[in-house]
Amino acid sequence: MTAEKPLTDEQIAFFxxxxxxxxxxxxxxEDVAELRVIYDRIFEQRAGRDEGNQFDLAGTDEEGRKAALPQILNPAKYAPELLESVLIRNATAAAKxxxxxxxxxxxxxxxxxxPRTGAETPWHQDAAYWSPEWIHKSISIWVPLQPATPENGCMEFxxxxxxxxxxxxxSINNDPRVHGLELTPEELAKLGENIVACPLPPGGATFHxxxxxxxxxxxxxxxxxxALILSAGAPGEKRNPPRRFPWMEEKKTARMERAAAAADDT
Ligand SMILES: O=C(O)CCC(=O)C(=O)O
Structure with missing residues (x-):
């Protein structure tokens, strides 16, 4: 692996x-060790909670209830030192x-x-969360900060x-108060057995x-x-004909309420 070209031609062809x-x-x-300290700090500080950027991905996210799947959006806003990491440099090179x-x-x-309580991240496509007006050209780069295994929730594709x-x-459990999405039962039934689990060492990565x-x-x-998840994008194309995603239009989450209240305060 070199910082300029982290991926081989075979890996690019495979992707x-x-x-x-x-x-x-x-x-x-060394970078993983530093990233872990930053990661634990921002979760402990509940960074972004008041502005709706820290929430429970898999639950209704009431104040005082332990989150089943804590998530922070835009973590570099709360820890700008992430932008100095080796990871962002190499992820950018791989994305290019x-x-x-x-x-x-x-x-x-x-x-x-x-440990023991972290919930499943249900089967989904990331573009189901994004604007239906576009055909997106973007990838996610998923990086564990300890070994990722089938037992602790590695990625599966x-x-x-x-x-x-x-x-x-x-919405998860068909409850629009929950931020996370899942396939409908009809789509889940079509999954079949062609599923690949991707265990990784700390600092490894999956791309999708x-x-x-x-x-x-x-x-x-x-x-x-x-897990730290980076996103890389190139310009997409306008979708024609347009689509609507009713599962996003009906969302009514506590996170959205906190974000709206924080915007009112500014
Ligand atoms: O980390 C997880 O549990 C799921 C991550 C995921 O769905 C993603 O990166 O798109």
């Missing part, structure tokens, strides 16, 4: 064919290899699965599923595009599962 890729090292052990030189990379979010458009989703079906199991281990 283009299969729609996902797993590599054992996108950053150094996959998407072209115009690709821009940023820390999108952090998802924490507490359906190779080839990136070739389909967004399929029907719903916005249309790839993916999932991460519950944390059934005794260690915390920490």
């Amino acid at each position: 283009q064919q299969e729609g996902y890729l797993a590599i054992d090292a996108l950053t150094t052990p 290899q996959l998407l072209g030189d115009e690709a821009v990379c940023r820390f999108a979010h952090a998802i924490y699965k507490p 359906v190779p080839g599923s990136q070739r389909q458009d967004v399929v029907p989703h719903q 595009g916005g249309y790839m079906l993916h999932h991460a199991g519950a944390n059934r281990s005794d260690i915390p599962r920490r």
